[in-house]
Amino acid sequence: MSDENENRDMLICRCEEVTLGEILDAIDEGFVTVKDVKRATRAGMGLCQGRSCSRTIARIISERTGKSLEEVLPKSYRYPVRPEKMGAALSREGEDESNN
Amino acid sequence: MNRITDHPILGPLEEAEMVDIIVDGQVMQARKGEMIAAALMANGKNTFRKTVKREEPRGIYCGIGRCTDCVMTVNGIPNVRTCVTEVEEGMVIQTQIGSGEWQ
Amino acid sequence: MKRLKRDIVVIGSGPAGLCAAIEAARSGAAVLLVDENAKIGGQLFKQIHKFFGSADHRAGVRGIDIGEQLLRQAEELAVEVWLNCEACGIFDEKTVWMVRDKEHSVAVEAQRIIIATGAVENSINFPGWTLPGVMGAGAAQTMINIHRVLPGHRVLMVGSGNVGVIVSYQLLQAGATVAAIVEAAPNLGGYGVHTAKVRRAGVPFYTSHTVKEARGNGHVERAVLVKLDSQWNQVPGSEFEVEVDTICIATGLTPAVELAFGSGCRPFNSPPLGGLVPVHDRMMKSSIDSIYIAGDVSGVEEASTAMEEGRIAGLSAAHSLGTITDQMFAERLEQLQHNVDALRSGMFGQKRREAKDAIVRSYGVER
Numbered sequence: 388m389s390d391e392n393e394n395r396d397m398l399i400c401r402c403e404e405v406t407l408g409e410i411l412d413a414i415d416e417g418f419v420t421v422k423d424v425k426r427a428t429r430a431g432m433g434l435c436q437g438r439s440c441s442r443t444i445a446r447i448i449s450e451r452t453g454k455s456l457e458e459v460l461p462k463s464y465r466y467p468v469r470p471e472k473m474g475a476a477l478s479r480e481g482e483d484e485s486n487n
Numbered sequence: 488m489n490r491i492t493d494h495p496i497l498g499p500l501e502e503a504e505m506v507d508i509i510v511d512g513q514v515m516q517a518r519k520g521e522m523i524a525a526a527l528m529a530n531g532k533n534t535f536r537k538t539v540k541r542e543e544p545r546g547i548y549c550g551i552g553r554c555t556d557c558v559m560t561v562n563g564i565p566n567v568r569t570c571v572t573e574v575e576e577g578m579v580i581q582t583q584i585g586s587g588e589w590q
Numbered sequence: 591m592k593r594l595k596r597d598i599v600v601i602g603s604g605p606a607g608l609c610a611a612i613e614a615a616r617s618g619a620a621v622l623l624v625d626e627n628a629k630i631g632g633q634l635f636k637q638i639h640k641f642f643g644s645a646d647h648r649a650g651v652r653g654i655d656i657g658e659q660l661l662r663q664a665e666e667l668a669v670e671v672w673l674n675c676e677a678c679g680i681f682d683e684k685t686v687w688m689v690r691d692k693e694h695s696v697a698v699e700a701q702r703i704i705i706a707t708g709a710v711e712n713s714i715n716f717p718g719w720t721l722p723g724v725m726g727a728g729a730a731q732t733m734i735n736i737h738r739v740l741p742g743h744r745v746l747m748v749g750s751g752n753v754g755v756i757v758s759y760q761l762l763q764a765g766a767t768v769a770a771i772v773e774a775a776p777n778l779g780g781y782g783v784h785t786a787k788v789r790r791a792g793v794p795f796y797t798s799h800t801v802k803e804a805r806g807n808g809h810v811e812r813a814v815l816v817k818l819d820s821q822w823n824q825v826p827g828s829e830f831e832v833e834v835d836t837i838c839i840a841t842g843l844t845p846a847v848e849l850a851f852g853s854g855c856r857p858f859n860s861p862p863l864g865g866l867v868p869v870h871d872r873m874m875k876s877s878i879d880s881i882y883i884a885g886d887v888s889g890v891e892e893a894s895t896a897m898e899e900g901r902i903a904g905l906s907a908a909h910s911l912g913t914i915t916d917q918m919f920a921e922r923l924e925q926l927q928h929n930v931d932a933l934r935s936g937m938f939g940q941k942r943r944e945a946k947d948a949i950v951r952s953y954g955v956e957r
Contacts (some may be wrong), residue, residue, distance in 0.1 A: 467678030468848035525737035546722030550729025
């Protein structure tokens with residue numbers, strides 16, 4: 388990790404453009420799991436759904452609070468786990484006999 | 488062009504059918520079946536979008552459809568992952584500004 | 591909605607999933623193999639280097655050639671393949687919800703599910719890491735070996751593990767210049783053979799160094815490197831610039847566990863294998879009886895181990911459905927486990943073997 392004070396402006400969540408400073412502030416306010424930080428800052432709430440930044444955020448929380456990665460990482464995931472258009476989720480390929 | 492035409496293991500680049508894509512109003516040549524991101528980088532375009540808040544340029548990052556950083560507006564649909572979407576003849580591709588707009 | 595039914599659904603068609611599907615089909619199960627990409631094979635076809643291992647593992651054969659052989663086998667065995675098909679969730683431990691061609695939802699009821707979703711590259715953060723030109727080493731590898739496009743001409747590689755040195759060498763083969771390889775640790779991380787090839791090509795290695803910053807106007811133009819002390823702190827004043835247009839990140843992989851954990855598989859923390867993984871037994875069964883896992887999602891290793899694990903998962907899943915006799919199962923399982931143990935030997939392998947053993951032990955204890 389680069390120097391914290393120098394790099395507060397550095398992005399951690401690429402999608403929602405959340406900075407290291409915002410994440411550190413959230414941790415200091417008591418948001419100490421990846422899910423909590425997400426709720427507080429929107430980090431991990433963007434298009435990729437935290438795929439790129441969850442692990443980094445977990446490490447930052449762990450370094451700052453001394454909690455283990457296991458404690459801070461999410462253990463459950465919401466469906467869909469891939470980015471989908473709502474239409475695709477609702478449109479069903481129900482009568483596809485050829486695949487039976 | 489950034490195409491690897493000759494390769495010590497993979498050999499010479501096979502001839503491919505070419506298709507025209509329209510990128511920010513400009514016609515570019517792409518190999519049929521390749522991913523949009525590959526076609527753009529072959530043509531020297533590395534910036535695919537500008538972000539919502541900071542308006543920063545972004546290009547490919549993970550290259551396998553996970554990070555969603557390479558999204559562009561394709562045929563009027565925003566947020567298309569260009570690293571896992573194949574080019575098609577006449578495809579209209581636009582640098583996405585912010586979260587893009589349905590057209 | 592009409593429900594489709596299959597004996598076994600395999601999610602992910604990389605080395606593990608492909609081998610799982612083949613082994614299960616060979617064992618007499620009706621297999622559906624799905625992959626989100628337009629092409630089968632996952633990351634196997636960008637592995638243009640020769641694999642390690644014994645002759646049994648086709649050591650010395652390039653990943654792409656192994657991939658071609660596997661595709662032929664899958665075809666001969668009439669494995670059903672759905673591409674452009676994203677598995678979005680698993681319900682009631684049996685039903686896989688998928689979206690095909692980004693358009694239609696399909697639910698397939700499977701008696702057994704094999705999750706082989708692979709891994710995602712880790713990132714490291716430094717000011718400028720979001721500039722175009724900074725990318726995963728895997729992204730660069732896909733660009734050069736699959737798409738035959740150079741992502742840049744002067745590359746800095748961050749990380750000296752196997753991925754870092756192998757992709758560096760492949761960038762050289764593709765015609766790029768690798769300006770340097772930086773490694774935060776005091777020692778190099780990759781296999782000697784791969785490291786030596788890059789070194790012989792004249793690429794400088796900087797151990798105990800990291801990237802402090804990427805600079806450039808709209809695109810990477812240079813990287814600022816900095817020395818790290820024994821406490822991993824940056825040494826002020828030790829900065830220097832390297833002119834590059836591309837920075838590749840090769841700092842490890844994390845198992846892609848969303849589907850597995852979403853479906854209720856119990857997690858186990860295995861730092862040597864990439865972090866949280868679904869706990870599993872030697873037969874690659876997860877904590878849920880109908881769900882098996884294989885490959886990087888079960889702990890990050892190599893394509894060769896992923897293939898053997900895939901075969902074990904496919905075999906076990908098919909056997910649990912009664913498609914082969916106990917004796918056939920036992921004989922083949924022994925052979926496959928022998929193969930996978932052989933791949934987990936030696937200085938690097940031993941660590942992975944111990945980490946795998948810990949996962950298996952945890953399965954037995956808490957189940």
